[in-house]
Amino acid sequence: MSWWQHAVVYQVYVRSFADADGDGVGDLPGITSRLPYLRDLGVDALWITPFYTSPQKDHGYDVADYEDVDPLFGSLADADALLARAHELGLRVIVDLVPNHTSDQHVWFQEALASPPGSEARSRYLFREGKGRGGSKPPNNWLSVFGGPAWTQVEDGQWYLHLFDSSQPDLNWRNLEVGDMFEGVLRFWLDRGVDGFRVDVAHGLYKEESLRDQKRPKEATRAPGEVPRDDSTDETRSMVERVLRDEPMWEQPEVHDVYRRWRRVLEEYGEPERIAVAEAWTQTAESMAQFVRPDELHQAFNFGWLGTDWSAHDFAQVINSSIAALASAHASPPTWVLSNHDVIRHPSRYGGGPVGLARARAATLTMLALPGSAYLYQGEELGLEQVDVPPEARQDPSWFRTGEPGRDGCRVPLPWSGGAPPYGFGPGDGQPWIPQPDDWAGLTVEAQDGDEASTLEFYRRALAARREHFRDADEACVAESRRNVLVVRRGGLTVVLNAGKRSVAMPDGEVVVSSGPVGDRLPANTAVWLR
Incomplete structure (x- = not known):
């Protein structure tokens, strides 16, 4: 079995992991200084968010x-x-790759702005004439994921597409120069020894060539491809579930040719095996599986697990449907993830406080028993919750475009030691780039190290148990729900998660590891591995 098929990968948000030079922003030397911590935690690889010139x-x-x-x-x-x-x-390193768009400061886009409409320089991006009198309206009705129109007009009257911030113009992947450039980027970092790439917005590289209007139901107020927020109504959620959205900007079939080309490049490098994992917010498990067919990317993030409510029935459904969809496409085993730098941390999603943390630990322990790879987000091993960042400290571009809190709350720098900010994040004394809460002293690595009841020590035990019991386990996995209890059987072990409000009788078997204290009964919001 290849290393990536069973790996635990730890996401490092570079700005917020560790600061070596004291400027309040995390950096590469800071990551290097903390690599022994990741080895001792028990992960196999780290994925580092973009550190390129920007x-x-x-x-x-x-x-x-x-x-x-x-x-x-x-x-x-x-x-x-x-x-x-x-x-x-003994750690692998996966780096982030951003192929959907560049910065507006990229040399290509600067050349495009300095060149006339119809020029070769502009053809690397998606420039179009506007609609209405004098071309004063955007070319279509697409919305930016970060809020507002997905088009910005330049001085000569043309408009360019940006599915994210206006400082991030989308590339035109129908221009052959774009594909050639990114093959060069792959080779540049592979030659330096990286073990793989996480592909940002992997489902968005191609748009329907006509750039037609999107058909949107009146009730649908979210931007195309946007992750549902906490304030999404039940009506909107059910509508999205019933009918596949019309999304001419996402999941176009041509994108798969890009990844077939990349797979050939990765395989040229041979051992150690190099991989690519897609961040593809697809609408179904079946369409997600298309990205990881045998001749395409190695993995795709399984966001169905991340987006599942606290429900034994829903957990069983997403486990079985994910495994089945990938098997039908003859694809690689699934990935599982509960948090990342773009979503609310899962202890907070599950209710926050002691209940949210208990549920988060139980969900994590269950996830670590499933076949395939698990992705962890920095700080979840400390039990960190979403932070309510003061408005004056928010820096997410979506905050400036929409006035909504955005993603800063899951990106607060890690607490390593000490009783006050910056909690050993760096050598300075002041707050880092996003201020840390004043009540994190008990959550630092230093405070939790050696405390068997701490979340950090729980993660260490769980990861060690995964390595011992599931490293070479059969991929066969059966999940079922009984009322409020999820039962997963794999590799001779039984995993039981009590998602109800009351304790239940503990099944027979020897306890291998549990997410919280257990006895004759399995408490609510607790998971256990039994053999």
Whole structure:
């Protein structure tokens, strides 16, 4: 079995993991200094968010140069040192790749702005004439994921498409130069020793060539491809579930040819095996599976698990449907993820406080027993919840476009030690780039280390148990729900999660690991592995 088919991958949000130079922003040397912590936690690999040259309008997801390191985060020498140290410790390194759009400061886009309509420079992006009198209206009705129209007009009257911030113009993947450029980027980082790529917005590279209007029901107020927010109504949710949305900007069939080309490049590099994982917000498990057919990408994030409510029935459904969809496409095993840098941390999604944390630990323990790879988000091993960042400290571009809180609350820098901010995040004394709460002293790595009741020690036990019991386990997995109890059987172990409000009788078997204290009965919001 290949390493990536059973790996536990830890997401490092570079700005918020560890700061080596004291400027309040995380960096590559900071990551390198903390790699032993990740090894001891028990993960197999780390995925690092973009550290390339960037004006940082979207914190690195607006790339100006794909083949250099932004001075904010270090240098190419620092990247090489990180890779070397990680490999010494037995850790793989996956780097983020952003192929849907560039920064507006990228040399290509600057050339496009300086060139006339119809020029070769503009053909690398999606420039179009506007509608209405004098072309004063956008070319179509598409909305940005970050709020507002997905089009911005330039001085000569044309408009360019940006499915995200206006500082992130979408590339035109029908222009052959774009594909050639990104193959070069892949080879640049593969030659430096990276073990793989996480592909940002993997479902969005191609748009329907006509760039026609999107057909939107009147009730649907979300932007295309946007993750449902907490304030989504039941009516909107049910409508989305009943009818596949019309999305001419996502999931176009041509995108799969891109990934077949990339798969060939990755396979050229041979051992150690290099991989790519898609961030593809698809509408169904079946369409997600298309990205990981044998000749395409190796993995795709399984957001069905992340988006499932606290329900034994719903957990069983997403487990079985994900496994079945991938098997039908002869694809790789599933991935499982509960939090990342774009969504509310799962202890908060599950209710917050002691109940939310108990549920988060139970869901994590269940996830770690499932076949395939598990992706963890930095800080979840500390039990961190979503932070209500003060408005004056918010930096997410979606906040500035919509006035909604955005994603800053899950991106607050990690607490490592000490009793007050910055909690050992860096050598300075002040608050980091997003301020940390004053009540995090009990959540630091230092405070939790050695405390058997802590979330950190729970994660260490759970990851060690996964490595011992499921490293070479058969992929066969059966999940079923009985009232409010989820039961998963795999590899000779039984996993039981009590999603109800009352304790239930503990099934027969020896306890391997549990998400909380257990006895003759399995408490509510608790999971256990039995053999």
